[in-house]
Amino acid sequence: MAMFSQNPLLNGASYSFSEAPKFNAPEGAREHRFDPYTDNGGSTLAIAGADFTIMAGDTRLTSGYSINSRFHPKVFKIGGTTSDQSDATLVLSVVGFAADGEALKERLDAICKMYRYRHGKPMSVKACAQRLSTILYQKRFFPYYAYAILGGLDEEGKGAVYSYDPVGSYEREQCRAGGAAASLIMPFLDNQVNFKNQFIPGSGEGHALQERERHPLSRQEVETLVKDAFDGAVERHIEVGDGLQMMIITKEGIEEVVLPLKRD
Amino acid sequence: MSSPFSINGGACVAMVGKDCVAIACDLRLGLQALTVSNNFPKIFQYGDNVFLGLTGLATDVATVSDLFRYKVNMYRLREERQIAPRTFSNLVSSSLYERRFGPWFVSPVVAGLDPKTGQPFICGFDSIGCIDFAKDFIVSGTATEQLFGMCESLWEPDLGPDQLFETISQSLLNAVDRDALSGWGAHVYIIEKDKVTKRLLKGRQD
Amino acid sequence: MEVLLGITGKDFTLIAASKAAMRGATILKASDDKTRQLNKHTLMAYSGEAGDTVQFADYIQANAQLYSMRNETDLSPSALAHFVRGELATSLRSRNPYNVNLLLGGVDPITHKSSLYWLDYLASLAPVPYAAHGYAQYYCLSILDKHHHPDITLGQGIKLLTLCTDELKRRLPIDFKGMTVKAVTKDGVVDIQFDDDKVVKAA
Numbered sequence: 001m002a003m004f005s006q007n008p009l010l011n012g013a014s015y016s017f018s019e020a021p022k023f024n025a026p027e028g029a030r031e032h033r034f035d036p037y038t039d040n041g042g043s044t045l046a047i048a049g050a051d052f053t054i055m056a057g058d059t060r061l062t063s064g065y066s067i068n069s070r071f072h073p074k075v076f077k078i079g080g081t082t083s084d085q086s087d088a089t090l091v092l093s094v095v096g097f098a099a100d101g102e103a104l105k106e107r108l109d110a111i112c113k114m115y116r117y118r119h120g121k122p123m124s125v126k127a128c129a130q131r132l133s134t135i136l137y138q139k140r141f142f143p144y145y146a147y148a149i150l151g152g153l154d155e156e157g158k159g160a161v162y163s164y165d166p167v168g169s170y171e172r173e174q175c176r177a178g179g180a181a182a183s184l185i186m187p188f189l190d191n192q193v194n195f196k197n198q199f200i201p202g203s204g205e206g207h208a209l210q211e212r213e214r215h216p217l218s219r220q221e222v223e224t225l226v227k228d229a230f231d232g233a234v235e236r237h238i239e240v241g242d243g244l245q246m247m248i249i250t251k252e253g254i255e256e257v258v259l260p261l262k263r264d
Numbered sequence: 265m266s267s268p269f270s271i272n273g274g275a276c277v278a279m280v281g282k283d284c285v286a287i288a289c290d291l292r293l294g295l296q297a298l299t300v301s302n303n304f305p306k307i308f309q310y311g312d313n314v315f316l317g318l319t320g321l322a323t324d325v326a327t328v329s330d331l332f333r334y335k336v337n338m339y340r341l342r343e344e345r346q347i348a349p350r351t352f353s354n355l356v357s358s359s360l361y362e363r364r365f366g367p368w369f370v371s372p373v374v375a376g377l378d379p380k381t382g383q384p385f386i387c388g389f390d391s392i393g394c395i396d397f398a399k400d401f402i403v404s405g406t407a408t409e410q411l412f413g414m415c416e417s418l419w420e421p422d423l424g425p426d427q428l429f430e431t432i433s434q435s436l437l438n439a440v441d442r443d444a445l446s447g448w449g450a451h452v453y454i455i456e457k458d459k460v461t462k463r464l465l466k467g468r469q470d
Numbered sequence: 471m472e473v474l475l476g477i478t479g480k481d482f483t484l485i486a487a488s489k490a491a492m493r494g495a496t497i498l499k500a501s502d503d504k505t506r507q508l509n510k511h512t513l514m515a516y517s518g519e520a521g522d523t524v525q526f527a528d529y530i531q532a533n534a535q536l537y538s539m540r541n542e543t544d545l546s547p548s549a550l551a552h553f554v555r556g557e558l559a560t561s562l563r564s565r566n567p568y569n570v571n572l573l574l575g576g577v578d579p580i581t582h583k584s585s586l587y588w589l590d591y592l593a594s595l596a597p598v599p600y601a602a603h604g605y606a607q608y609y610c611l612s613i614l615d616k617h618h619h620p621d622i623t624l625g626q627g628i629k630l631l632t633l634c635t636d637e638l639k640r641r642l643p644i645d646f647k648g649m650t651v652k653a654v655t656k657d658g659v660v661d662i663q664f665d666d667d668k669v670v671k672a673a
Contacts, residue, residue, distance in 0.1 A: 184413025187438040191414070197437040197467070206466065232416035272594065293596050298607060300588060301596035322594035327559050366563070 037145045038063055040098040041239025043179035044074055045226055046149045047193060048159030050216035052250045053151040055091045056226045057179075058234070058261060059243035061098055070242040070263065072098065074179075076105050077247070077254055078150075079112025079123055088254060089122045090152040091247045092132075095179030096166065097145035104144045108132055125152035129162040129170060136168030143167050147178040152249055159216075159249075181233035181240045188232065192225055193217065219248065227259065234262045268321045268369035269391075271296065273445025275405035276306055276317035277436055278375040278386040279419060280398075281428035284456045285384045287315045287375035288436045290405075290467075292448040293322055302448035302469070306405075310336045311346040313377045313455050316356070319405035320370035320391070328368050331359065349376030349385040353395060360393030367391045371404035375455065382457050401435075407446045410439035429454050429463070437467050471644045472517035474504070474603040475610060475634055476573040478584045479622040483575035483654045486631055487515045488646035489666070500647040508534035509544040510658050512576035514554070517603055518591060519569035526561075526568045530554055547576030551587035551595060559593035567591070571603045575654055582656045602634075609641055610634040624653060628662060639670040 041062035046055045057074035060067060074095050080088035092108060094101030111131060115123045123131075129150050136144060143166045154160040163176040175193045177185035190196040195212045203210035217225070226246060233240045241261050248255040273294045278287040293304035307317045308329045316332060318325040335355060339347050347355070353374045360368060372389045387395050388402035396402065401419055403411035414435040423431055433452055440447040450465040473488035487504035490497050505515045506527045514530065516523045533553070538544050545553065551574045561568045572589040588594075588601040600614040613633055622630065628651070635649055648666025652659055 181413070183409040183442065184416070187410045187414050187442040188417045190441065191418075191434060191438040196441065197434060228417050229413075232413055235416050236412040271592075293594065295590070298611075300594075300601075300607075301598050303598075304596055321592070322596075323559055323562065323592040326555065326593070326595055330556075 037097050037100075039096065039145075039180075040068075041180045042074055042095050043177065043181035043185065043230070043233055043237070043240045044093040044095045044147070044149055045175075045177045045185060045189075045229060046093065046151050046161040046163070047175040047189070047217070047222050047226065048151070048161045048173075049219060049222055050159065051153070051157055052219055052222075052248060053091070053153065053159035053161060054219070054222050054226060054246060054248050055093050055149065055151040056230070056244060056246045057093050057095065058230060058240045059245050059258070060239065060241045062239045065238070067242075073245050074101065075245050075247050076109070078105070078109050079116060079128070081113070081116060086253075087122075089249070090125060090128055090150065091249055091254060093149045093151070093178070094146045096147050100144040101146040101148075104135070104146050104148065107135060111135075125150065125154055125160045125162065128152070129172070132162075132164065133168040133170045136164060136166065140167050147182075149176055149178055151247075153251060157251060177229070181237040184233050184236060185229045188229055189225075223248075230261060268324075269319075269371070270406050270445060272320075272322040272325075273406050273443075274304075274306055274319040274322075274325075275403075275407035275411060275436065275440050275443065275446040276319045276371075276373050277401060277403045277411050277415065277432060277439075278315075278317060278373045278388075279401045279415070279423075279428060279432045279435075280384045280386055282422040282424055283382060283384070284425045284428060284454060285375045285377060285386055286428045286432040286452065286454050287317050287373065287386075288432050288450055288452040289317050289319070290407075290436065290440050290446045290448065290450050292446055294445060297444070299448065305451050307451055307453060308332070310352060311376070313379070313460065314347060314349050314352050315375045315453055315455065316352070317373035317375070317404065318370045319373075320368075324368040324370045328370050328372070332356065335359065346379065348379050349374055350378065352376070353385075353387050353389075356389060357393040357395050360389060360391065364392055373402045373404050375402075375453075377455055377457065405446060407439045407443035410442045411435060414439045425454050425456055425461075429461075433463075433465055437465065441468055471642060471646055472504070472604055473606045473635075473638060473642075473646050473649070474515045474517050474571065474573050474601075475606060475631060475649075476515070476575050476586045476588075476598075476601045477614065477618065477627050477630055478575070478586045478599050478620070479624060479627045480620070481577065481582060481584060481655060482624045482627060483513075483577060483584045483586050484624075484627045484631055484651065484662070485513050485515045485573060485575045485654070486635070486649045486651045486664075487517070488648070489650055490645070490647040492644075493520065495644075497645075497647065503650050505650060505652060506531045507659050508550055508574075509538050511544060511579050511654060511656075512547045512550050512574065513652055513654050513659050514575075515573045517571050522568045522570050526558075526570045530557065544579060546578055546580075547574065547585045547587070548578075548597075550574060550576070551589070551597075555589060555593050555595040558589065558591070562591075562593050573601055573603065577654050577656050579656070584654070605642065606634070606638060609637050613637060624655070627653075628664075631664075635664075636668070636670045639668075640672050
């Protein structure tokens with residue numbers, strides 16, 4: 001249960017070889033337990049536009065109340081032909097346990113690279129999304145403790161975001177926040193991306209009220225939203241801060257931007 | 265889930281505006297996942313412009329709100345004047361601390377205007393009376409995380425009464441929609457110098 | 471598996487309680503009446519721990535009647551509900567609290583407005599248009615959500631109650647031996663004849 005909790009106080013600071021209490025045990029007998037998971041905090045965010053997708057994550061890495069790094073990226077290009085990923089078309093963000101996130105990223109990247117080598121074309125987001133689900137579910141009983149989000153452009157060139165739980169349940173969405181500050185950011189996204197609880201003024205009362213029509217946001221609007229969402233999260237969540245890494249996926253390629261966030 | 269603070273569910277938020285304050289709450293009363301009532305307001309009035317929001321264990325919400333009604337009535341009789349929000353906050357704090365080792369399971373929020381200066385005043389408490397004086401907003405209940413996220417991104421200084429109403433309503437509505445234990449409509453109070461406006465928001469009924 | 475149900479309508483409040491008095495898996499009595507009349511216009515139904523229920527209900531009934539005698543006027547259903555809540559809340563933080571769940575229904579003697587109050591053992595009080603306690607909540611609240619209207623007649627209320635008890639007979643694993651049904655109207659409390667022998671088969 002502890003692994004799905006996001007409270008660092010309850011989870012303890014780091015992984016440990018803890019020793020069980022010795023009383024009531026036979027002389028010399030000792031039970032050792034290895035707790036292989038840590039929560040490294042941080043938050044991620046992805047929003048799909050009409051012809052682009054923006055993936056973002058903060059760059060702080062924590063364990064308990066300590067900051068282990070102020071620049072540890074959580075957003076990665078996936079499936080380029082080379083190690084510099086300059087011709088990649090997909091982006092993966094991972095948050096949760098950093099080591100599992102790293103392992104998951106490496107594995108998915110290798111699979112995407114093999115696919116590209118064998119088929120002579122990059123993997124589609126749809127295919128990669130299904131593959132990622134399979135990878136996660138294969139470890140159903142010793143999961144990667146990572147909340148993944150996969151972003152790219154679909155077959156029609158529209159922005160696509162796929163979000164996952166640690167065991168591979170996934171869904172295509174317009175936007176998704178993940179990690180420590182997900183609960184802070186997600187309602188903001190509902191309101192500002194999907195216009196939830198917004199109605200056309202004077203359109204009626206009760207069931208007659210007409211919802212404000214949804215339309216895809218421009219790249220400039222989305223970048224502002226992402227910045228605002230993280231500024232809010234940084235203010236109220238101690239595990240989020242330092243830097244904001246953004247990847248903007250368009251048909252021209254993937255742009256990477258790193259902006260400063262509060263470091264306190 | 266068996267924490268007394270999250271058995272019944274509920275959310276409350278207060279905000280400061282320009283020469284006005286706002287306080288809002290949801291209307292749900294539940295027993296764990298089962299909704300028992302969708303008409304359980306959590307905001308109580310203790311003077312012309314002194315309001316108290318209470319979230320937490322429903323029985324203590326009722327007990328504590330009644331207790332303060334009694335205490336404020338006694339104050340008014342003795343002092344022959346209305347209680348000021350700041351005085352009321354100190355009363356709340358000391359009353360909660362009286363129960364230091366067997367607390368009322370509530371997270372109170374006070375909102376009001378200073379009767380002399382008309383200055384906006386809001387503050388929040390933990391269940392044993394530690395006061396959180398805030399210049400911007402106070403949140404409480406099972407949707408605190410969601411409310412923090414919403415308020416931190418929507419709120420700005422010096423909002424007028426109408427803008428403040430829109431801000432607090434959107435903050436609450438969108439926050440409770442991401443909390444299974446809160447929602448089912450809302451009450452919003454906008455408090456100005458000599459006008460209090462109370463509005464009922466239907467919101468999502470699920 | 472005790473069942474308490476309450477439904478309000480235009481000019482009445484229906485209160486129903488299961489007739490089975492149980493201890494563990496044994497039914498000790500099949501004609502139990504889990505209701506108490508507090509005054510002319512207020513009726514209370516109770517469920518919970520065996521000893522506590524009757525003890526608490528009698529205490530409340532005695533106090534309600536004492537008030538009526540001393541003041542030559544009855545307390546309104548709302549006033550009584552808040553009185554009961556106060557007693558239960560005090561008990562909650564005492565050394566041995568009462569474990570009692572209550573439904574309190576009535577019709578205001580002056581305004582003739584019907585009302586129903588839901589109270590659990592924690593002394594959470596909620597005024598509601600219809601209510602249930604225990605497992606019945608999970609089976610009946612959804613039925614009432616769909617079919618209840620605030621201005622139904624007593625006849626429609628009883629039909630609605632039958633809809634609920636039918637579902638309980640269909641889905642509850644233990645027979646609750648039918649219901650005692652009473653209605654509060656402006657003329658006081660009346661016993662309602664309810665068909666307990668109706669057999670409902672599960673699908």
